[in-house]
Structure formats: C-alpha cells, structure tokens
Amino acid sequence: MSGSVSYRFSQRLSHVPASFLGELFRVSSQPDVISFAGGLPDANRFDVEGIRSASEEVFAQEGKTALQYSTTDGYLPLRTYIASRYRSRLGLNADPEDIQIVNGSQQCLDLVAKILVDPGDHVLIERPGYLGAIEAFSYYEPVFDPVQALDGLIGPDPDSVRGLVTDNSPVLWYGIPNSQNPSGMTWSPGIRREIADILDGTDTLLYEDDAFGELFFDGRPREPVKKSLPHQTIMTGSFSKTISPGLRCGWIWAPHPVIEEFNRAKQAADLHSNLLSQMILTRYLETTDIDRRIWETARVYEERCHLMEEIIDDRFPAGTHRTSPEGGMFLMVTLPSGIDSMDVFRQGVSNGVAVMPGSPFYIDRGGGNTIRLNFSTVDLNLITEGMERLSQVIKSLK
Amino acid sequence: MSGSVSYRFSQRLSHVPASFLGELFRVSSQPDVISFAGGLPDANRFDVEGIRSASEEVFAQEGKTALQYSTTDGYLPLRTYIASRYRSRLGLNADPEDIQIVNGSQQCLDLVAKILVDPGDHVLIERPGYLGAIEAFSYYEPVFDPVQALDGLIGPDPDSVRGLVTDNSPVLWYGIPNSQNPSGMTWSPGIRREIADILDGTDTLLYEDDAFGELFFDGRPREPVKKSLPHQTIMTGSFSKTISPGLRCGWIWAPHPVIEEFNRAKQAADLHSNLLSQMILTRYLETTDIDRRIWETARVYEERCHLMEEIIDDRFPAGTHRTSPEGGMFLMVTLPSGIDSMDVFRQGVSNGVAVMPGSPFYIDRGGGNTIRLNFSTVDLNLITEGMERLSQVIKSLK
Numbered sequence: 001m002s003g004s005v006s007y008r009f010s011q012r013l014s015h016v017p018a019s020f021l022g023e024l025f026r027v028s029s030q031p032d033v034i035s036f037a038g039g040l041p042d043a044n045r046f047d048v049e050g051i052r053s054a055s056e057e058v059f060a061q062e063g064k065t066a067l068q069y070s071t072t073d074g075y076l077p078l079r080t081y082i083a084s085r086y087r088s089r090l091g092l093n094a095d096p097e098d099i100q101i102v103n104g105s106q107q108c109l110d111l112v113a114k115i116l117v118d119p120g121d122h123v124l125i126e127r128p129g130y131l132g133a134i135e136a137f138s139y140y141e142p143v144f145d146p147v148q149a150l151d152g153l154i155g156p157d158p159d160s161v162r163g164l165v166t167d168n169s170p171v172l173w174y175g176i177p178n179s180q181n182p183s184g185m186t187w188s189p190g191i192r193r194e195i196a197d198i199l200d201g202t203d204t205l206l207y208e209d210d211a212f213g214e215l216f217f218d219g220r221p222r223e224p225v226k227k228s229l230p231h232q233t234i235m236t237g238s239f240s241k242t243i244s245p246g247l248r249c250g251w252i253w254a255p256h257p258v259i260e261e262f263n264r265a266k267q268a269a270d271l272h273s274n275l276l277s278q279m280i281l282t283r284y285l286e287t288t289d290i291d292r293r294i295w296e297t298a299r300v301y302e303e304r305c306h307l308m309e310e311i312i313d314d315r316f317p318a319g320t321h322r323t324s325p326e327g328g329m330f331l332m333v334t335l336p337s338g339i340d341s342m343d344v345f346r347q348g349v350s351n352g353v354a355v356m357p358g359s360p361f362y363i364d365r366g367g368g369n370t371i372r373l374n375f376s377t378v379d380l381n382l383i384t385e386g387m388e389r390l391s392q393v394i395k396s397l398k
Numbered sequence: 399m400s401g402s403v404s405y406r407f408s409q410r411l412s413h414v415p416a417s418f419l420g421e422l423f424r425v426s427s428q429p430d431v432i433s434f435a436g437g438l439p440d441a442n443r444f445d446v447e448g449i450r451s452a453s454e455e456v457f458a459q460e461g462k463t464a465l466q467y468s469t470t471d472g473y474l475p476l477r478t479y480i481a482s483r484y485r486s487r488l489g490l491n492a493d494p495e496d497i498q499i500v501n502g503s504q505q506c507l508d509l510v511a512k513i514l515v516d517p518g519d520h521v522l523i524e525r526p527g528y529l530g531a532i533e534a535f536s537y538y539e540p541v542f543d544p545v546q547a548l549d550g551l552i553g554p555d556p557d558s559v560r561g562l563v564t565d566n567s568p569v570l571w572y573g574i575p576n577s578q579n580p581s582g583m584t585w586s587p588g589i590r591r592e593i594a595d596i597l598d599g600t601d602t603l604l605y606e607d608d609a610f611g612e613l614f615f616d617g618r619p620r621e622p623v624k625k626s627l628p629h630q631t632i633m634t635g636s637f638s639k640t641i642s643p644g645l646r647c648g649w650i651w652a653p654h655p656v657i658e659e660f661n662r663a664k665q666a667a668d669l670h671s672n673l674l675s676q677m678i679l680t681r682y683l684e685t686t687d688i689d690r691r692i693w694e695t696a697r698v699y700e701e702r703c704h705l706m707e708e709i710i711d712d713r714f715p716a717g718t719h720r721t722s723p724e725g726g727m728f729l730m731v732t733l734p735s736g737i738d739s740m741d742v743f744r745q746g747v748s749n750g751v752a753v754m755p756g757s758p759f760y761i762d763r764g765g766g767n768t769i770r771l772n773f774s775t776v777d778l779n780l781i782t783e784g785m786e787r788l789s790q791v792i793k794s795l796k
Contacts, residue, residue, distance in 0.1 A: 005629045006601050007655045008569055010516050010538075019662055040467050048461035055453055063446035067642035069438050103501055107668040114537060118408050135666040139512060140408075171406055203404050231403045244465035246673035257405045264417055268533040269508045270501040274672040275644035 012119075016138045020131075020360050027354045034386030036308075036373040037345075037354035039181065039329060041241050045297045047288065051244065054284035058276065066276045072267040074101025074251070075278035081285055082237070082251055089221050098259050100266065101273050105211060105238040105250030109136035111269060112172070112207060112234060112252070115261040117142050122170035126156055128332070128361030128370070130181050130209065133174055144363045145170060153183070153323055155191030162198050170204050178222055179212035179328025182361045182372035186216075186326045189223065196228035205258070206233045214242050216327035217302035219295050231255050239281060241329065242294050247277040298327060304375040305331060307383050315391040317398050329376035332358065335369045339397050344371055344390075347397065353389040410517075414536045418529075418758050425752045432784030434706075434771040435743075435752035437579065437727060439639050443695045445686065449642065452682035456674065464674045470665040472499025472649070473676035479683055480635070480649055487612075487619050496657050498664065499671050503609060503636040503648030507534035509667060510570070510605060510632060510650070513659040515540050520568035524554055526730070526759030526768070528579050528607065531572055542761045543568060551581070551721055553589030560596050568602050576620055577610035577726025580759045580770040584614075584724045587621065594626035603656070604631045612640050614725035615700035617693050629653050637679060639727065640692050645675040696725060702773040703729060705781050713789040715796050727774035730756065733767045737795050742769055742788075745795065751787040 024037050058066050073079070079096040086094040102108055109132060117123060119141035125133065127146035134144070145164045147156040156175065164170065173195075177187040187195070199206055208225050216222070226233035238250035252262060266272075305325055312322050312333060319336030335341065341357040348355055358370030378386065422435050456464050471477070476499060481492040500506055507530060515521060517539035523531065525544035532542070543562045545554040554573065562568065571593075575585040585593070597604055606623050614620070624631035636648035650660060664670075703723055710720050710731060717734030733739065739755040746753055756768030776784065 005653065007603070007653070008514070008601055009659055010512070010514055012516070013513060013659060013662075016662065016666070019665065038467075043462040043466045046462055046465045048457060048465065051465065052454075052457035052461060055457065056450075059446060059450035059453065063450065064441040064444055065644075067444045067446065067449065067644040068441045069436075069638075069643040103668040103672070106666075110667040114408070115411060116406070116408055118410070132666075132669075139663070139666060203406055205405075240467075245467040246463075246465040248668065248670070248672045255403065255405070261407055261411060264414065265537070267417065268414070268504075268530075268537060269667070270505040270646065271530075272646070274501070274646045274675055277672055277674060 012139055012141055015141045016135065017360065019135060024354070024356060027349055033349060033352055033354050034378060034382050034389065035354040036375070036378070036386060037356045038377060039374055040377045041245065041329070042297070042300065042376055045300065046244055047293060050288055051280060051284050054287065055280045057283055058279045062279065066279045068275070070272050070275040072263055072272045074273060075275060075282060078278050078282045079251070081282060086253070090224060090227070092224065092227055094253055098256055099251055099253045100259060100263060101278055102250050102252060102266065103248040103270070103273050104240055104245065105209065105236040106132055106136065108236040108250065108252045109133050111262055111265045113137045113140040113142070114265050115258070116171050116205070122164075122168040124161065124164055124170045124173040125363065126175050126180065127364070128182050128358060128367055129174070129363060130176055131360050133209070134363060137174070146362070146364050149183070149185060150191070153185045155185070155187035156195070158191065158194040158198060161195060165198055165202055165204050172205050172207055173199065174207040174209065176209045176211065177225060178210055179215065179325055179330070181211070181328070181330050182332050182356070182358065184323040184325030184328055184331040186222065192223065192225045193228060196225050199229055199232055204232070208233050208235045210235055210237050211241055212328035213237070214294050215298045215301065215329070217298055217305070218326070219298060234258060242297070243281065243284070247281055248274060249277055249281050301329065301376050304380060304383055307380055308373060308375050308387060311384070311387040311391065315387070316394060329374055331373050331375065333371050333373060335371065335394060336398060337369055339369050339394065341369055341371045343397055344393060347393045348390060351389050351393050353386045353393065355390065410537055410539055413539045414533065415758070417533060422752070422754060425747055431747060431750055431752050432776060432780050432787065433752040434773070434776070434784060435754045436775060437772055438775045439643065439727070440695070440698065440774055443698065444642055445691060448686055449678060449682050452685065453678045455681050456677045460677065464677045466673070468670050468673040470661055470670045472671060473673060473680060476676050476680045477649070479680060484651070488622060488625070490622065490625055492651055496654055497649055497651045498657060498660060499676055500648050500650060500664065501646040501668070501671050502638055502643065503607065503634040504530055504534065506634040506648065506650045507531050508537070509660055509663045511535045511538040511540070512663050513656070514569050514603070520562070520566040522559065522562055522568045522571040523761065524573050524578060525762065526580050526756060526765055527572070527761060528574060529758050531607070532761060535572070544760070544762050547581070547583060548589070551583045553583070553585035554593070556589065556592040556596060559593060563596055563600055563602055570603050570605055571597065572605040572607065574607045574609065575623060576608055577613065577723055577728070579609070579726070579728050580730055580754070580756065582721040582723030582726055582729045584620065590621065590623045591626060594623050597627055597630055602630070606631050606633045608633055608635050609639055610726035611635070612692050613696045613699065613727070615696055615703070616724070617696060632656060640695070641679065641682070645679055646672065647675055647679050699727065699774050702778060702781055705778055706771060706773050706785060709782070709785040709789065713785070715793060727772055729771050729773065731769050731771060733769065733792060734796060735767055737767050737792065739767055739769045741795055742791060745791045746788060749787050749791050751784045751791065753788065
C-alpha cells in the first residue's frame with residue numbers, strides 16, 4: 001500500500017506557494033455560480049468556423065507534416081507572422097530567429113526562470129503580481145522584491161525600482177505593462193521611459209509580459225518598453241486571449257543569447273509545441289481579418305468592464321476603491337478595511353458568485369481586503385445579476 | 399548593441415551537456431542524406447484521414463470547448479481511455495485520477511526531475527541511456543550512476559543495481575524496459591522481477607518509460623515492472639510512436655502523492671496541454687481499430703529492422719556487434735575497436751548517410767565506437783542504399 005511508501009520530494013517544493021487556482025477552476029465550473037474568479041476569454045468570441053476551416057486545409061494539404069515531429073523553435077511561418085505583426089503594429093524590428101513558440105506564454109515563465117534564476121537570486125515583481133509568474137518562478141527559489149504601484153496607478157514606482165536594482169542587482173524584473181493581471185493597470189508612456197532608463201546598462205533583464213496588449217478598449221497599441229531597451233528585454237505574447245487558449249500557442253521574443261539557452265531548455269522540457277495547432281493557427285491568421293475580430297472582442301469586454309465599474313460605484317459600500325482598466329480582462333477592487341476577501345470568496349460561493357481573493361497576488365501577504373474581478377467571461381445580464389449578489393455579500397460582511 | 403550587454407545565466411546550465419540533437423535534426427532534414435540518425439516514426443503510417451475526420455467531429459460538436467482553457471490534469475475521457483487500455487492490454491488497475499496528460503512523454507522527464515531531484519541527488523540510468531532523459535534531468539543537477547547491461551543484453555545487471563541502490567540511495571532509477579532507446583534492448587521477465595525485488599521497500603522510485611511497449615514485432619505485451627512495484631513506480635507512455643508525435647500527447651501514471659506534486663508542477667510549467675489535440679485523439683481512439691493499425695506498423699518496422707540486421711551481418715567488418723531488437727525503432731552497433739563513431743557520423747554525412755554516434759548516450763563518456771541506427775523512418779529501398787553507403791564509410795575508416 002502506498003501508505004507504507006515514503007516519497008522523497010525535492011527541497012524546492014517547499015518554496016512553492018499552495019495553489020488556489022485548482023479550487024478556483026472547480027468553483028468557476030459549477031453551473032449555479034456566476035464566476036468573476038477565473039481568467040477565461042469569452043468562448044462565444046472564438047471563431048470556431050474559421051479555425052475549423054483552417055484545420056481542414058492543413059489536413060488536406062500538409063497532414064503528414066502536421067502530425068510528425070518538428071523543430072523546437074516552432075513553425076517558421078508562424079514565427080514570421082509574429083515578427084511581421086510586431087513590425088506593423090508596434091514598429092518593432094523583430095527577427096523570426098529570435099522568436100520561439102511555446103505552449104501558451106505560461107511556459108515562458110517556467111523556462112526563463114530555469115535559464116536565469118539561481119536560488120537566492122533577486123526577482124522584481126509588481127505588487128500585486130501575476131500569480132502564474134509567482135508560482136512558476138517559485139520552483140527556482142528566487143527572492144521576490146515587490147514593486148509598489150505609484151499613486152494614480154500609472155505604473156510601478158520608479159524610485160522603488162531604482163533602489164531595488166541598485167541594492168539587490170536582480171537578475172530579472174517581471175512586469176505586465178498593459179492591462180496587468182490582476183490590477184488592470186497600464187504603465188504610462190513616461191513610466192515606461194523611466195523604467196528603461198533605470199535598467200539600461202545594468203545586468204538586470206526586463207521580462208515584459210504582453211498577454212493583453214492587443215485588447216485595449218480604444219484599439220490603440222501602447223509602445224513596449226522593449227523598444228527603448230531591446231537588448232535587455234524579454235517580451236512574451238499569446239494567442240490565448242485573442243484567438244483561443246485551448247491551442248496553447250504563445251511565444252517569446254528575446255535577445256539572441258537568451259533565445260539560444262531558452263531553445264535548449266525548451267528542447268529538454270518537451271521537444272517542441274503541438275505542430276498541428278501551430279499550422280492551423282498560421283493558416284487561420286493568414287486568411288482572417290484578425291484586427292477586426294480582436295477589436296470587436298475588445299469592445300465587448302469594454303462594455304462589460306464599464307457595467308461592472310458602474311455597479312461597483314453605485315452599489316458597493318463607501319470606502320471601496322477600484323482600478324480603471326483601459327483594456328484586458330481584469331479589474332481590482334479594494335474593499336473597505338476590515339473586510340477579508342477570503343470571507344467574500346467563501347460567502348460569495350454560497351450565494352452563487354465567485355471572486356478571486358487578492359492576497360495570493362501579494363508576495364508579502366498584503367492585499368487582504370482586495371478582490372480581482374474578471375469581466376471577459378460572462379455576458380451583461382450575468383454581470384448584473386452576479387454583481388448584485390456580490391454587493392449583498394459585501395454589505396453583509398461590513 | 400547586444401555585444402555590450404552581459405547576460406547572467408543560471409549556474410545550472412553548466413551541468414547540461416552540449417546538445418547534438420539540433421545538428422542531427424538539421425542533417426536528417428537534408429534531402430540527399432539517407433538518415434538513420436533521427437527517431438521519427440514513419441509518416442506514411444499516420445492515419446491522416448482518420449485523424450482529420452475525428453477533428454471534423456470535434457469542431458462540429460464541441461468546438462468552443464476544444465478552444466477554451468481546460469484543467470491541468472488533462473481531458474478526462476482521454477485519461478479514462480488510457481486507464482482502460484492499461485487494464486485490457488496489461489491487466490493493470492489504473493485509476494484515471496492518477497494519470498495526467500503531458501506534451502509528449504518528454505515533459506514527464508522534466509517535471510518528474512523537478513519534483514524529485516535536488517542537486518547532488520543520485521539518479522540511476524541505463525548505460526547507454528536515453529539522451530532526452532540525460533538532458534532533461536541535467537537541469538536539476540543530479541549525480542548520474544550508470545547501470546551496465548548484463549551480457550546477453552537481457553536487461554540491466556541486478557548486482558550493479560543492488561549495489562548502487564544500497565550505497566547511493568538514489569531518488570530515481572530511470573529505465574526503458576521495452577525496446578530501449580538507444581540500444582533496442584528489452585528486459586527479460588526475470589530481470590524485471592529482480593529489479594522490483596531490489597527496489598521494494600527502499601525509497602528509490604522506478605521511472606519506467608514505456609514509449610515503445612506497443613511496438614513489439616510479435617505484438618505481445620511485456621509485463622511492466624510497475625505490476626510488481628505499483629506504489630514505487632512512475633510509468634510514462636506516449637501516442638507519439640503509435641499515432642502521431644505532432645499532437646504532443648503523452649501521459650504519466652504515478653502513485654497519488656507523486657501525481658499531486660506533478661500536477662502542481664505542470665500547472666506552473668504551462669497550465670495544461672493542448673486541448674484540441676486531446677479531444678481529436680480521444681475521438682480518433684474511440685472510432686478506430688487501433689490495435690490493428692499499431693500491429694501493422696510494428697510489422698513494417700520489423701521488416702526494416704531485419705533487413706538492416708542482415709546487411710550489418712553480411713557487409714560490416716569482422717568484429718562488429720549489434721543488438722537484436724524485439725520491437726521499437728532502434729538498434730545499436732558496436733564497431734570494431736579503433737573506429738570512432740564521430741568519424742562515421744562526419745564521413746557518413748559527406749557520403750549521403752547519417753547515423754547517431756553512441757557516445758552522447760554514455761554519461762561516463764564511453765561508447766566511442768558505437769552507433770545508433772533508426773529503422774522506422776525510411777523504407778526498404780532506402781535502407782538498402784543507405785546501409786550500403788554506411789558499410790563503405792566504415793570499411794574506409796578501418
């Protein structure tokens with residue numbers, strides 16, 4: 001019996017925070033719960049027919065190739081598409097050789113930490129920071145240095161970044177400048193320039209996670225920090241929020257010495273990403289007006305976000321604060337002090353509404369009265385109903 | 399310019415052997431080279447039409463689900479299929495809850511080492527050992543203990559295993575009992591029982607990599623070591639050799655405490671595997687006589703293996719030895735002493751034939767006169783032509 005077997009696990013597991021995401025996913029899947037807890041794009045926005053049609057062409061024309069082993073770096077026409085989109089959308093000069101395909105951009109978090117982070121190395125991360133990054137990095141046992149946001153939520157505090165870079169010589173500074181998860185905050189152009197200036201010439205690399213850069217409500221791209229700091233910036237992107245997460249197609253674009261080590265690590269980790277999906281996606285991108293579709297999706301999310309903001313402003317108790325996302329899928333609420341967001345989570349589930357408590361995003365255990373709300377998954381009617389339930393729960397806890 | 403930027407990489411990279419696989423893949427792709435160097439299944443055996451048809455049904459019936467985020471453990475109907483196949487083929491009582499889907503079984507190597515191996519921990523591995531395992535494990539800085547095969551090539555030497563387990567208390571003993579890569583060796587039933595007895599009650603886990611167990615030429619399954627050592631054995635499998643590697647669908651079946659930590663690590667590494675492919679594969683498996691197709695593939699490979707063996711026996715110089723695979727995709731040749739297999743590789747490529755030098759499979763730097771030959775990729779005519787070229791190269795080096 002397994003009870004008599006002693007399993008020896010690696011010491012590194014003691015550095016990994018207990019995960020909340022599995023429980024969240026289960027809760028989010030209950031049919032009677034309106035969930036603002038997850039981070040799913042709206043499946044009604046998936047172009048099932050367009051992707052099916054692309055799939056049909058791949059099978060008809062290159063079936064054997066699609067089903068065979070492939071190279072670690074990824075399908076070249078897809079990497080070429082990504083490079084040319086960086087050029088056309090953002091004026092960035094990307095070489096397809098410096099872009100690699102991964103299983104969703106989450107895999108970049110794991111592999112970048114694997115090639116860069118030794119136990120005890122310092123890693124800067126926003127406060128609150130993306131939970132998927134905290135979990136992925138933790139296996140490599142860094143010391144996290146949280147970077148507070150500036151008042152007004154226009155980006156991380158440059159003075160704080162400057163001090164931490166000077167004092168701790170971090171190997172990495174991980175941030176999400178566009179519509180951050182969880183806060184919804186977008187870095188201002190001025191903050192971007194300051195961060196680039198601070199890092200320039202140090203041996204700290206910037207990890208610019210751009211999962212949401214295509215989903216600004218105004219459709220206007222923001223200039224990446226990488227433009228000012230090309231040789232020190234690792235940039236990652238994803239088709240999960242714009243086209244489909246089930247295909248698990250993300251990418252990394254990094255300076256060549258970093259990409260070379262990343263490639264070796266990716267080969268050892270899983271040889272290469274699913275080729276069929278890379279080929280379907282490429283065919284789909286080549287034959288679809290993707291800009292129009294993404295813009296429509298962003299408008300749908302904007303409407304939902306604004307409705308949620310209105311209800312918070314109208315119905316939540318005095319002393320509530322919230323962020324004002326310019327895009328993406330999340331906003332963050334700070335509840336009046338004294339309200340514990342874990343109580344909101346538990347009471348919420350009992351009352352048919354799920355939220356994500358904010359504290360797991362705070363590596364220094366703050367944020368106990370914050371919650372993250374997702375506005376991309378459910379429609380306006382369910383937002384109205386769910387937010388009503390939520391406001392009742394919060395009032396009952398006050 | 400990037401020349402002026404100093405990149406700080408993790409110390410762990412110094413433990414990773416320089417990879418030969420990228421160069422091999424490039425060489426294997428040259429159209430004028432007949433390659434026995436790679437490890438590709440024959441693409442002509444892929445059931446493109448069957449998989450296309452399964453894909454069509456998934457898009458028609460569950461398109462939105464297939465394109466959305468999913469759970470880390472993998473698509474339950476696929477895990478249920480794998481469990482029931484363990485029962486029907488091997489008489490093993492597998493619980494779908496203890497099975498997880500990965501991006502090809504290579505990913506298991508990375509994540510198992512991640513949850514089990516601390517720097518300096520001992521890991522037993524066959525000599526020669528699977529290169530993909532050596533590369534994946536190396537990132538976690540183990541001390542490898544090579545296990546010599548018994549004379550007669552009926553499995554690893556039990557006395558050697560006993561001594562290493564007692565002296566070094568390895569955290570893991572990694573082996574491929576069925577048609578090993580690179581040697582083609584299959585462990586005998588007696589050796590399997592001895593290995594299970596030696597490990598039983600120790601805190602060493604067996605990692606039983608079963609990539610080739612369905613591809614025995616006689617179609618007869620061999621009893622896994624896991625049957626005798628259920629609570630100490632991690633078993634992995636793959637659809638890459640039997641159906642399609644491009645779909646990147648493999649799995650791990652492990653004792654529950656191990657699966658729980660594996661799941662956390664998989665979530666941090668890439669959230670979950672490609673869902674579309676998991677659903678296509680499940681639909682395909684449910685509607686196809688898979689046993690017949692796999693059996694036909696094994697017979698094709700058998701014919702190729704036997705032709706290769708004949709040519710080696712007839713045309714290679716005296717003092718050549720080879721293994722006698724019972725299945726799988728590889729055989730191994732020991733050339734007369736004095737012939738360096740790196741010379742065979744280089745001269746071979748110049749003469750239109752590629753082989754895999756054996757030395758990268760030897761973690762103690764032996765095997766300098768061995769080569770691995772793949773017999774699954776090319777047809778009988780090309781085997782005849784390529785082996786003729788190879789015998790000329792070897793004779794010229796003698």
